[in-house]
Amino acid sequence: MIGRKIGEGGNSEVFEWGDDNKIIKLAKPNTSILALEREYRNNLMAWKMGLSVPKPYEIVEFDQRPGIVFERIYGETLKERLFNILIQQINADQLMTVWNDVRYTARLLSEIHHLSHEGIPPQREFLKRQIRSVGYLGEEEKSAIIDILDSFPIKSQICHGDPNPNNILMSNGKAVMIDWNDATSGNPETDLAEYIIMIRFAVLPSDTPQNVVNVFDSLREGIIDVFLDEYTLLTGTTYEEVEPWIIPIAARKLSADAISNKEKQLLVNEIRIGLRYKENKL
Ligand SMILES: Nc1ncnc2c1ncn2[C@@H]1O[C@H](COP(=O)(O)OP(=O)(O)O)[C@@H](O)[C@H]1O
Numbered sequence: 001m002i003g004r005k006i007g008e009g010g011n012s013e014v015f016e017w018g019d020d021n022k023i024i025k026l027a028k029p030n031t032s033i034l035a036l037e038r039e040y041r042n043n044l045m046a047w048k049m050g051l052s053v054p055k056p057y058e059i060v061e062f063d064q065r066p067g068i069v070f071e072r073i074y075g076e077t078l079k080e081r082l083f084n085i086l087i088q089q090i091n092a093d094q095l096m097t098v099w100n101d102v103r104y105t106a107r108l109l110s111e112i113h114h115l116s117h118e119g120i121p122p123q124r125e126f127l128k129r130q131i132r133s134v135g136y137l138g139e140e141e142k143s144a145i146i147d148i149l150d151s152f153p154i155k156s157q158i159c160h161g162d163p164n165p166n167n168i169l170m171s172n173g174k175a176v177m178i179d180w181n182d183a184t185s186g187n188p189e190t191d192l193a194e195y196i197i198m199i200r201f202a203v204l205p206s207d208t209p210q211n212v213v214n215v216f217d218s219l220r221e222g223i224i225d226v227f228l229d230e231y232t233l234l235t236g237t238t239y240e241e242v243e244p245w246i247i248p249i250a251a252r253k254l255s256a257d258a259i260s261n262k263e264k265q266l267l268v269n270e271i272r273i274g275l276r277y278k279e280n281k282l
C-alpha cells in the first residue's frame with residue numbers, strides 16, 4: 001500500500017499510497033490525532049468550497065501513526081521551484097518565474113480570504129493561546145502583544161495560517177494550497193503578515209550554498225513588494241493595514257516547531273524593537 005516518500009514538513013512525512021493518485025500524510029510524534037482531524041475537516045471544507053486544494057479522502061492509521069489520505073498533486077512546491085532557480089546563475093526569465101510564483105501565492109490567498117465558513121476554528125482565541133504558550137517572551141511582553149491583538153476588529157474570513165512556499169504546489173500551471181492544519185476564521189492580515197515575516201527572516205538550512213543564501217537575501221524585499229502589490233491589486237488591502245499585525249504574528253510564530261532557534265532569536269529581536277517603538281510613541 002505504502003510507497004516512496006515524496007515529501008516532508010514540520011509535522012509529517014508524506015508517501016505514495018495505493019494507486020497513483022493518492023498520498024498519505026503520516027503524523028510526526030509532535031502531531032496529535034486531534035490536530036490531524038482538524039486538518040482533515042479544514043481541508044474538506046476548503047475542497048467543498050471549490051478552492052484549489054487536494055481532495056482529502058480519509059483518516060487512517062499506518063504503523064501506529066495517524067495519517068490522512070489525500071489526492072496526489074503532481075508538481076513541485078514553490079519552494080522547490082525557487083531553490084532550483086537560485087542554484088543556477090539567475091537570468092531575466094527565471095527572475096520572472098520567481099515573481100510570477102509570488103503573484104500566484106497572493107492570488108491564491110485572495111481567493112481563500114474571499115470566503116467565509118462557520119465550520120473552522122475562530123482565529124482570535126487560537127492566536128492568543130499560541131502567544132501565551134511561547135517561552136521566548138516575558139509575561140509582560142506577551143500581555144502587551146495580546147492587548148495589541150485586542151485592539152483589532154474581529155473579521156471572519158477564511159485564513160490558511162501557514163502560507164509558506166512549501167505549502168503551495170504548482171501543477172500544470174495551477175497553484176494548489178495544501179496543509180490546512182492551521183486554518184481559522186478571522187483576519188486575513190494574519191496570513192499576509194505570516195508571509196512577510198517568513199520571507200524577511202527565514203534562516204536557510206546551514207548546508208545551503210553561500211551563493212544561494214546571497215541571492216535569496218538580495219530578493220527578500222523584492223518578493224515582499226511583488227506579493228503585496230499583487231494582493232493590493234486584487235483586494236485593495238495595503239501594507240499599512242498589515243503592518244500592525246507583524247508583532248503579534250511574529251510572536252505566534254515563536255510557538256512553531258518548524259523554525260530554528262536562530263530564526264526565533266531574530267523574531268524576538270524584531271518583536272522587542274517593535275514593542276519599544278510602540279511604547280515610546282504612546
Ligand atoms: N497532496 C499532495 N500531493 C503531493 N505532494 C504533497 C501533498 N501533500 C503534501 N505533499 C508534499 O509533502 C510535503 C509536506 O506536506 P505538508 O502537508 O506541508 O506537511 P506539514 O504539515 O508537515 O508541513 C509538501 O511540502 C509536499 O512536498
Ligand SMILES: [Mg+2]
Nearest residue numbers: 009166167179
Ligand atoms: Mg507544510
